[in-house]
Amino acid sequence: MSGVDDRRRAAAHVFVGSEELGADGVIALSDDTQHHLSRVLRLRDGVVISVCDGAGRWRLATVVGERQAMRVEANGDIEIEPFPVAPLTLATAMPKGERLDWLVQKVTELGVDRLQLLDADHSVVRWKSSEVDKKLLRLKRIAESAAQQSRRTFLPEVLPPVQALEILEGAAVAEPGGRALTATDRMVAIGPEGGWSSKELAVARDRVTLGHNVLRTETAAVAAATLCVVADH
Missing domain, CATH: 3.40.1280.10 (SPOUT methyltransferase, trefoil knot domain)
Incomplete structure (x- = not known):
């Protein structure tokens, strides 16, 4: 998988701050995002998601653990998409x-x-x-x-x-x-x-x-x- 295909096939796509996105290992999530992944989507251990800063930078990450013990760990390099030359x-x-x-x-x-x-x-x-x-x-x-x-x-x-x-x-x-x-x-x-x-x-x-x-x-x-x-x- 590469590029947009990675994001399309990921189990979820969530937004975090730029600093959080760049962290090695565990990526810190907001309480609302943690709840969404663990309680609403009920993601399981080992599932791959995409994590993004909302400014064109994103990477893949893996869910480790479940429910209250769930965390998300980076498993790929940060990809960068350029902002449209002529935004709509x-x-x-x-x-x-x-x-x-x-x-x-x-x-x-x-x-x-x-x-x-x-x-x-x-x-x-x-x-x-x-x-x-x-x-x-x-x-x-x-x-x-x-x-x-x-x-x-x-x-x-x-x-x-x-x-x-x-x-x-x-x-x-x-x-x-x-x-x-x-x-x-x-x-x-x-x-x-x-x-x-x-x-x-x-x-x-x-x-x-x-x-x-x-x-x-x-x-x-x-x-x-x-x-x-x-x-x-």
């Missing part, structure tokens, strides 16, 4: 309720490098300033879990909401009648269910289509991420 940014208005959680999970699995949340003119969901840190932490945890499941070596950035007009000059907005997405589109913006305002459309760098049908915000986000990833490969 998805900027999106926020859908209601758990639909935002689902959006974050799925675009992380697909490979979005940066997720920029937006307050658009027609947005229904807007966070109070007192809620931003708590809500953002929740989304980052969802992204980390999705990155573990999909064996990513880079954790995506999840950025707090900004006014859409601040970023649309550099983005291609999803809008009916636009052109097809290409590999050069590295920032795509998804509007709220009420659509973009005329002011927002006027400042957008370009317009791209996601098909003939009207999509929910979270569906449009997944469609855009998928088309961008496919175009890039």
Whole structure:
């Protein structure tokens, strides 16, 4: 096995700090990660997992012992993956309720490098300033879990909401009648269910289509991420 095949075939993929990853022998795990491996996944002695720092560095490790006595020992060299030369940014208005959680999970699995949340003119969901840190932490945890499941070596950035007009000059907005997405589109913006305002459309760098049908915000986000990833490969 080599490269991505090692991670795909490993029994689990977990994130640790850079210092922990570089340790010889036993790799220290957080309590939550230890619980996940021993109690949720119920990994057995001798099982191989991959361990990553979320910044492109990872290595294989072996589970030794079980349950409370479980530990993880490094059994391979540290591999390094370069950060994408042209990272993919998805900027999106926020859908209601758990639909935002689902959006974050799925675009992380697909490979979005940066997720920029937006307050658009027609947005229904807007966070109070007192809620931003708590809500953002929740989304980052969802992204980390999705990155573990999909064996990513880079954790995506999840950025707090900004006014859409601040970023649309550099983005291609999803809008009916636009052109097809290409590999050069590295920032795509998804509007709220009420659509973009005329002011927002006027400042957008370009317009791209996601098909003939009207999509929910979270569906449009997944469609855009998928088309961008496919175009890039």
